[in-house]
Amino acid sequence: DTAVSQTPKYLVTQMGNDKSIKCEQNLGHDTMYWYKQDSKKFLKIMFSYNNKELIINETVPNRFSPKSPDKAHLNLHINSLELGDSAVYFCASSNPPVGVAQYFGPGTRLTVL
Amino acid sequence: LAKTTQPISMDSYEGQEVNITCSHNNIATNDYITWYQQFPSQGPRFIIQGYKTKVTNEVASLFIPADRKSSTLSLPRVSLSDTAVYYCLVGGPNSGGYQKVTFGTGTKLQVIP
Numbered sequence: 001d002t003a004v005s006q007t008p009k010y011l012v013t014q015m016g017n018d019k020s021i022k023c024e025q026n027l028g029h030d031t032m033y034w035y036k037q038d039s040k041k042f043l044k045i046m047f048s049y050n051n052k053e054l055i056i057n058e059t060v061p062n063r064f065s066p067k068s069p070d071k072a073h074l075n076l077h078i079n080s081l082e083l084g085d086s087a088v089y090f091c092a093s094s095n096p097p098v099g100v101a102q103y104f105g106p107g108t109r110l111t112v113l
Numbered sequence: 114l115a116k117t118t119q120p121i122s123m124d125s126y127e128g129q130e131v132n133i134t135c136s137h138n139n140i141a142t143n144d145y146i147t148w149y150q151q152f153p154s155q156g157p158r159f160i161i162q163g164y165k166t167k168v169t170n171e172v173a174s175l176f177i178p179a180d181r182k183s184s185t186l187s188l189p190r191v192s193l194s195d196t197a198v199y200y201c202l203v204g205g206p207n208s209g210g211y212q213k214v215t216f217g218t219g220t221k222l223q224v225i226p
Contacts, residue, residue: 042218043219092156101147101162104156104157104158107156
């Protein structure tokens with residue numbers, strides 16, 4: 001059974017379009033995250049939600065808007081896509097308290113043309 | 114956030130023990146040290162986590178000196194399938210009490226037959 005799943009796995013789109021990436025976890029975790037991994041393989045946290053509440057919001061353009069309909073889902077919507085948004089986006093989940101492992105999804109490779 | 118420094122790459126022959134050291138001079142009192150493994154086109158996978166001294170599981174050992182300013186991941190008898198990027202992370206609670214971690218640049222381990 002897949003613990004953290006993301007859809008789609010690949011996403012190719014034109015500049016200026018709006019797109020969404022979906023994430024679901026069946027681990028019963030309370031906290032979910034979005035990370036961005038660029039072409040140089042740097043992995044940076046973007047957002048974190050705990051029980052549908054935004055708790056971490058790093059320096060991310062307003063074009064990126066996370067939405068958590070319930071604690072098992074955390075979607076990422078991106079408006080007006082730019083070339084620099086091309087990257088692999090990973091969703092992850094964990095449970096408080098601090099110090100526990102994060103479980104990552106398989107990633108969504110976004111290519112903006 | 115505590116910044117981490119790791120070697121960019123390492124080579125090792127099959128069957129050898131591999132030690133990857135990570136520096137984190139600015140580690141905070143509440144920070145844990147966590148190591149992840151990432152294969153190409155996959156999300157990071159949790160390996161081991163510790164706060165101080167030594168932690169061992171079925172996959173690896175983690176050595177943390179008393180000052181906690183560095184840590185060493187030890188992989189016993191590596192095989193070709195251990196070829197991956199290994200990330201050292203330090204993180205702890207943010208002001209809201211939830212986990213916030215920062216990924217470093219990672220160490221690309223190449224296991225040679």
